[in-house]
Amino acid sequence: MKIDGHWIEITNRDKRFFPEAGLTKGDLIDYYADVGATMVPHLAHHPVSLERFPDGLGGEGFYQKDASEHFPDWLGTVRFPKREGGHFMAPRIDSRAALVYLANQAMITAHCYLSPADDLEHPDRMIFDLDPPEGTEDVGVVRRATLDLRALLDELSMTAGVQTTGSRGFHVVVPLDGRVDFDATRDVARDIARVLVRRHAARYTLAQRKDQRRGRVFLDVLRNSYGATAVAPYAVRAREGAPVATPLSWSELERGAAPRDWTLGNLRRRLAQKADPWVDLMRHRHALDAHRETLAILLDREAPAEEEE
Template identity: 45%
Template sequence: MSTSTARAVRAGRRTVDIHRPDKVLFPGDGITKADLADYYRSVAPFMLPHLRGRPLMLERLPDGIDGPRFMQKDTPAGYPDWVHRAEVPKEGGTVTHTVCDDTATLVHLAVQACVTLHRWQSRTRRLEAPDRMVFDLDPPPSGGTAEDDFAPVRRAARLLGELLDALRLPSALMTTGSKGLHVIVPLDGHSDFDEVRAFAQDVAATLAAAHPDHLTTAPRKQSRGDRLYLDVQRNGYAQTAVAPYSVRARPGAPVATPLRWDQLDDPATHARRWTVATVLEQARSDPWNGAATRPRALGPARRRLDALR
């Protein structure tokens, strides 16, 4: 089939051209560039609230998942002028990140083979003030079945959710689309990155101390054994986490998908359950039910945590 033609699609108020729409990006699944663009256009109403105003790091795979991939921070000069940008300080200079504020930008990124979008924990108007705290839970090495590997992740998420409830912090649960889960806490944006990361470290340390046979905060793999690592490193300045409803560059086109907490107890729930072909029904059900939009201040939670330690 020829891949030299272009296809124009309507995306919000704009029309975006998909060049080489039949180029296959997921060979084992037959998913083309046009399919990826159609997916992101369809999921835009659910995904954009989690992207707007945030600098992005983009995972690009111009030749599909079997080809080379690279992480793009700086916005190419050839991007349309209607794509929003944010000039962000870095050591020794600045970098101009892409900001995805509308459906047309989301589709344009898909056309550029940006398969996965990773977002900052803060927004451009207050770069130093994160409004998200993220706990990253990946399975420890076991060599068992996928369900066996995922069981420790499910257990850790449940324990973490209970602790956050005790601290009166709302939390939202999401598959990463890879191997594990993210637990996300919305914040009011009045604490800086150092404060948020220190608090996340203390939450993780408290939980690991209560369950030392199963959980650890040891950064060195050699020190973890078969315990699950409670990773809070995504809470630093310029660190990113996969955005909700992002496609992962893996066979099957799994999607990072928000879950209801009661879905954690479903034995069928695992990291690859929702894909490009199935995620929209889950998205339409609003699995977070607003949980990711009810921010809290860290001060009262810090006092409650200190009382528990």
Template identity: 45%
Template sequence: MAARHFGPYSVDVSNEDKVLFPDTDLTKGDLIDYYEAVAETMLPHLRDRPLALHRFPDGLEGDGFVQQRASDHFPDWLDTTTVERVGSGSDTVVHPVANKQASLVYLADQAAIALHRWLARSDLPDQPDMLIFDLDPSTDDFEPVVEAARRVVQLMRDLGGQPHIMTTGSRGLHVVMPLRRKEGFDEVRDVAQAMAAHLADRYPDSLTTEHRKRNRGDRIYLDVMRNAYGQTAVAPYSVRGKPGAPVATPLAADELDDPGLRPDGFDMDKVRQRLEKGEDPWQGIHRHGVALATIRDSLGYNG
């Protein structure tokens, strides 16, 4: 066991040679090094947000699990937040929160490969500060997802929003529009559904709001169901628990035009290289928050 020091905080890391990704021989030490390296860029996207941890104590060859509650053995300095459990009315959940570089390193040492964040911050858990479209392919062809993302981006811009694009590190793309924290999840989801319906009506041959997979055909499903209390989305710069250790990676808008773009095309090394060359494409994202009322009015949606 070795200690890593971050100002007043120390993390005792162990079993750094343990292979988590057997296809590439990437170890827990590699994961820890990655999260330590990207912390400065990643932490603003996590600050004060309840997290769900996708942990793989035995690596990808074992059974992973999602952990919502902070464990009793987590150090006292690792921030937590208590929120009402979805649909309970009274029960609560104490979620881990990553506000420090040491927190990311500690969670990586717990084999928390992927971090999924709430769409709201802990001080106002009922009021999201982002609206998200989750776009996954219906077939093995990724180009329709890219084209769908272009159309979501254009609609958000037309309505007065500032869209931000991210590969998920899995199969698709997220398009996120930052919001001012003035309205609740129900209102945000209603507007997101109206936006999706608008796009599906405009592009009926390629986009759909149909929940049933068998009725979608090859059309891209405009999934806005993450816009709900207690739902999470993979965090920017999170590694995914998949072969090759792909990373959810924020994109500049013109990167949608890259013919080689893949949803799982960035790994830990590539992301570190990107960050060494330039700024985070999502830097200061929440300075661009738009009032939901602006989107609603521009869309002509009356609820």
């Protein structure tokens, strides 16, 4: 297969990657070739981590942070320093060719780092990870949490995008101007979540211990950390049915969109009928310092709740 001027030898197209759905490695490769023009702009400036399943979901999978030595020279990499010392060479997906090549290497899912390749210390997005309470699959509860968060971000005059995770919940992403580090970003995200917890203590919690959550939605801001990743937009998830992490419009969420509504089988039809809802998201980058005063006022208005940390 020739893509972007690069010849890629496709191997084992007929291998079953999603046995229950009857989907093959070739189906996965074709999907990424087809959606690459939409997906790659969301990844091109960021290193990624790969979730690979050489034998499909019927075999063992693993995460790969370090680019393999046999990867071609044209596939970009980023020198990624480790906090404990040393570094690894993280791959980049900056072309359709890179996306298809890695799919042929049995990458089912790409996970994107939150900071760009040219400034790994400063994230250009803030993320909230919302899933139903442990032991439930109550989409309505997590949908309400996501919409409550959106309403609060509106109060703060923050633009945000929402995406299904292709798993149990939703990600809410706020684009940033990249001027503050991860610690400051996480502090702001935690304070935003703290306002929601104070307003709706019976619904939401920041308690990291599962036994303290007591059926409430955990407002997870921990991904706002150096070296953490989030599933990439339009990435297929390593789950039966091949669900896809799908950017949404807020009106779609209000109308009842669910985390696994879109799959490898129907996502291309969606893109043929509807423009990418995130196509302009990163044009609305926020300077977090400009929102601190309003956030402090909102925090002071609400009585502290239990388990805010």
